[in-house]
Amino acid sequence: MRPDQWVVGDYADRMADTPPGAAPPPPHAPAAPPAGAPTPGMPSRRFGWRRAMVLAGVVLLIAAGALYMVYELSESLGAEALLVGAVAAVLPVPVLVACLLWLDRYEPEPLPYLVFCFAWGAFVSTAISLKVNQTGAQIFDDLGLPAALTAVLVAPFIEELTKAAGPLLLLIFRRREFSGITDGLVYCGLSAVGFAMVENILYLGGYGYRTGVEQYGPATGTQLVIALFIGRILLFGFAHPLFTSMTGVGLGIAARTADRRVRVLAPLAGLLVAMILHGTWNLLPSLAQAIGQPVIALYGFIGLMMPIFFAMVGLAIWLRAWEGRLTERTLPDYVRAGWLTPPEVAALGSLGRRHAARTWARRVAGEGGVRAMRGYQFAATRLALLRDGMRRGLDHKPAERERTAREERELLDAITAYRSFFVGRDPQAPIGVWDGQRYHLRFPDGSQRPVEAPDDPVVPIPVVLAPPPAFPQGGYGPSGYGPGGHGPGGWHGGPGAGHGPGGWHDPGAPWHPGR
Secondary structure, three states, X not given: OOHHHOOXXXXXXXXXXXXXXXXXXXXXXXXXXXXXXXXXXXXXXXXXHHHHHHHHHHHHHXXXXXXXXXXXXXXXXXXXXXXXXXXHHHOOHHXXXXXXXXXXOOOOOOHHHHHHHHHHHHXXXXXXHHHHHHHHHHHHHHOOOOOHHHHHHHHHHHHHHHHHHHHHHHHHHOHHHOXXXXXXXXXXXXXHHHHHHHHHHHHHHHHHHHXXXXXXXXXXXXXXXXXXXXXXXXXXXXXXXXXXXXHHHHHHHHHOOOOHHHHHHHHHHHHHHHHHHHHHHHHXXXXXXXXXXXXXXXXXXXXXXXXXXXXXXXXXXXXXXXXXXXXXXXXXXXXXXXXXXXXXXXXXXXXXXXXXXXXXXXXHHHHHHHHHHHHHHHXXXXXXXXXXXXXXXXXXXXXXXXXXXXXXXXXXXXXXHHHOOOOOOOOOOOOXXXXXXXXXXXXXXXXXXXXXXXXXXXXXXXXXXXOOOOOOOOOOOOOOXXXXXXXXXXXXXXXXXXXXXXXXXXXXXXXXXXX
């Protein structure tokens, strides 16, 4: 259902009321999982032969690029310079990768996709760019033109294009792993970091160590390596990630829009901006050298590139917080339907609250509870992103909508399984049942009464949810994708009608949504 198609009285509004005449049973803690029971995992995709062939092709392509780059670098640098350049170039990589992964803590991307983007930038992008740049330099030399034109006219085009190709393949073939601009920044940033690492090997090992050794000896070579390390890495190591982040913004916008034109134009616009920034960056030192005014490069870096860099950092931090708040905007639909409780949604709104929830889970359920809480938080974030995609109308084809409904069902099943490891096990708090609108708590004196949800939920409250009903055929979820748009516990006439997670069924008082 698209955002402009919301109507009053949908499944969430209907499920918000406790069925008349139905009295909640005495609440009790769910059965504890057996000792040593494995923590439930997220649903996995089927690994068919087509996917295996694609994976094999990608691995072979990356391996071929790696072998080519090792051969080229060893031929041009020599073994000693290659080793020195590699050690110096690898040093900043863990820091840059950690910064990118820090952005992605709410919904961490699959490790194979992260490794793919890094390896793509390090080997495939560098191999293609090196060959194209060498060809371009040869053409300019044959035409009697300055070799610096290669850095301004050729390198920005081919390097940004090839760095973005890996993340673009993920967007095309694994769109569901692209949840927004944050993912675009992470994927493109990793590709750029991999590219910069291999490029720095060439600069630090060749223009630094080997040049110094050939002129004055190893001491001079070491000094040049240190000087280049300070300039290229410590001061301007953000350059390649900054350029390619523009493409990442475009890819992220394309991943979260239902407009087909935006899906095409946004990545192209981001790629164009990346090329312009890259070309401007390379133009500044070339221009300063051509006219003998080094101050031009300094003014350009400080007056143009640094503000853009800090603006992008601010955008990334804001987007990180936005991804955390997304759960607070979308998951209340499931609260009104009885699948989640207000404290659970509140506990997902920030990394601090998530950490507090994991600490609580460790106290009441041990290490198994911590693992289950981590899985629960990940599944809930995926559910929020999925729900947001439903509102945006990202799925156009019936098969896509069916797949979204199936994934929603799997995520809710996973959330229910994870919850059983820690909910209802805190001896310091009363056990209660959530009906979609209020709590039914049992107090130490044996009394049981309904309690309205507080305006600022206490995080977390150990609330028991009744078992979910059987899933209907032909449609599921609050998205309106199924016939009639029936939600969890909110469909009519199906198995389990009249009792959802958090609702109860009295055999003497059957009910239907909207009654």
